[in-house]
Each structure stands twice: as structure tokens, then as C-alpha cells.
Amino acid sequence: MSKIDSDDDFTEFAGTVFWPRSTADLTDTTRCPACHSRLRSAVCSNCALDLRHPAAALLLTASTDAAASLARRTALIGRIRFDVAEALAAERVALRAAAAAPKPVPIPVPLPPAAAPSPVSAPVSAPVSAPVSAPVLAPVPAPAAPAARTVRPPRAPLKGATASVPGAPRRSSVQILLLLVGVTLVSVAAIFFITVAWIYAGHEARSAIIALFTVAALVTAGVLRRKRLVATAEGIGALVVVLVLLDAWALRQNDLFGLAAADGAAYWASLW
Incomplete structure (x- = not known):
């Protein structure tokens, strides 16, 4: 083809x-x-x-x-x-x-008429029997009282054994690692932000920004602590420590209250 x-x-x-x-x-x-x-x-x-x-x-x-x-x-x-x-x-x-159709009503069936009563015959006297003596019941012994049960005192917990608290949250090492990484990154971001504010803002703005960051971190740590988020609150507390150190450094650099003239070693030792 x-x-x-x-x-x-x-x-x-x-x-x-x-x-x-x-x-x-x-x-x-x-x-x-x-x-x-x-x-x-x-x-x-x-x-x-x-x-x-x-x-x-x-x-x-x-x-x-x-x-x-x-x-x-x-x-x-x-x-x-x-x-x-x-x-x-x-x-x-x-x-x-089918749902709207009326349900059938049962029709009562009439009962057949009752039969006529039969003629009543003369009563027949029943033979009288000799009187029957009532049976004598033997006395029933009273139930014995239950034996007293000895109650043992609760055993004291062994030394070194930690009492398990029901409902206490358990955190894995991965969660703790992520928390540490997050706190570290937030600390680096705070240092970077303060550095930028230090370059472009005035003395009053620098002090206000640093104080605002520190107070916000303190309030956040307290709220998390009340909500039983202990590990997260401790991580924010570590961030607060970093911010307090930055506050101390900013106060000395801005020469607030004449701190720039103070001895450096004595100044930083007073913070600890």
C-alpha cells in the first residue's frame, strides 16, 4: 500500500x-x-x-x-x-x-356477647375436719458479727523515688532544643534592632526602645509562668537577662546619670 x-x-x-x-x-x-x-x-x-x-x-x-x-x-x-x-x-x-401520609388507625374488633350464667345449685356443706395444731417454729440463731478487719497504714514512699504529678507536661529534647534556638535568634534580633536604633535614633528614643523591649519581655515571662509554661518562661527570662545587659550598656554609652564616668569593672560587677 x-x-x-x-x-x-x-x-x-x-x-x-x-x-x-x-x-x-x-x-x-x-x-x-x-x-x-x-x-x-x-x-x-x-x-x-x-x-x-x-x-x-x-x-x-x-x-x-x-x-x-x-x-x-x-x-x-x-x-x-x-x-x-x-x-x-x-x-x-x-x-x-411516605413521610407525610397519615398512619392507619387500628379499628377495634367487637367482642362476642357473654354466655348466660348457669343455674346455681344448692350449697353443699363441707365436712368439718379436726382442728390442726399450729407448728412450733424453732428459734433462728442470730448472724455472727463480722470479724474486725485490720487496716494497714500506707507505706511511705521510698527514698529517691520521684512522685509523679498527674497532668504535668513532659517536654522532649527536641522541644527544648527548638526553644533554645528560638531564644537565641530573638536575642540576636534584639541586638541587631538596638544597634540600628543606636545608629539612627536619638538618646531619648534609644532609652525608650530598650526599656520597652525589656518590660515587654518581663511581662511575657510572667504571663507564661502563670500559664504553667515553665520552660518557655525560662527561655524568655534568658532573653530578659540579655536585654538587661543591653540596658546597662546603653545607659553607660548614653552617659545617663553620669554613668560613663564610673569605673567600668565596678559598674559591671554591680550588675551581678
Whole structure:
């Protein structure tokens, strides 16, 4: 079979072929059937497809058939969805009708009339038996009192044994490591921020910023301590120590209260 006898052998020579965005692109003769660009002549200016070829009519017929097949496919999908929706709607209506229907009331069945009473015969005297003496009951012994149970005093805990507190949170080494890393990073950030404030701000702004940071850290540590976050509060406390040292250094550098003239060793020893 030669390439002239079958169109399937030319698939490898198709080049650029874009999938249509809708079925209208398949039947639109003003656009290129390969790249869907707007046609200005019989030869596409984008992909150079020459539609003056005799097979262009067959291409249009195949495109029209493909559009019809895709439309049929979409219609079948719509039919499936419509039928399923109708079935569900009918089922819901049937359930509502069954719930709204009145319940049957039981009808009482009349009882048959009672039979006529039989004639009463004369009473027959029963023979009188000899008097029967009442049985003598033997005395029942009283239940014995339960033996007294000896109560042992609770044992004292062994030396060295730690009492386990229920509900106490346990922290792993990973959490403690992350806490230390976080406190270290916050300390570095505080030092960097104070350095920037030292360069661009005045004496009053520097003192206010450092004091504000220290007070905020102290308040945060106290709140965390009251919420039983002991490890986090201790980490913030370490940050407070760093901030207090920075406060002391800033007070000396700003020469507040004449601290710049004080002896350096005595000044830093007084902080400890």
C-alpha cells in the first residue's frame, strides 16, 4: 500500500496540530484547522498549511464529522446526568410522600356477647375436719458479727523515688532544643534592632526602645509562668537577662546619670 492510497501513513508529517477549544473550532472555515489561527489567505500565516490542496475538502468533512461526534458525546453525558437527577428527585418525592401520609388507625374488633350464667345449685356443706395444731417454729440463731478487719497504714514512699504529678507536661529534647534556638535568634534580633536604633535614633528614643523591649519581655515571662509554661518562661527570662545587659550598656554609652564616668569593672560587677 503506497502513501497515496491511505491517509493514515501521513500522520507523522502533520507537524503542529492543536486540539480545538470547542466543537465550533472544527467547523469554523475562517480559522486554520491545524493551529486555529485566523486565516488571511488560503495559506496559513502561522503554520504554513496550504488549504488549496485537493484534500482540504476531505479535511473539512472529517472535521464536521468529528464535531458531530463530540456533540453526540456531550449529549450522552447530559442525558446520563439528567436521568440520574430525575431518578433522585423522584426518590426524594416518594420519601416525602411516605413521610407525610397519615398512619392507619387500628379499628377495634367487637367482642362476642357473654354466655348466660348457669343455674346455681344448692350449697353443699363441707365436712368439718379436726382442728390442726399450729407448728412450733424453732428459734433462728442470730448472724455472727463480722470479724474486725485490720487496716494497714500506707507505706511511705521510698527514698529517691520521684512522685509523679498527674497532668504535668513532659517536654522532649527536641522541644527544648527548638526553644533554645528560638531564644537565641530573638536575642540576636534584639541586638541587631538596638544597634540600628543606636545608629539612627536619638538618646531619648534609644532609652525608650530598650526599656520597652525589656518590660515587654518581663511581662511575657510572667504571663507564661502563670500559664504553667515553665520552660518557655525560662527561655524568655534568658532573653530578659540579655536585654538587661543591653540596658546597662546603653545607659553607660548614653552617659545617663553620669554613668560613663564610673569605673567600668565596678559598674559591671554591680550588675551581678
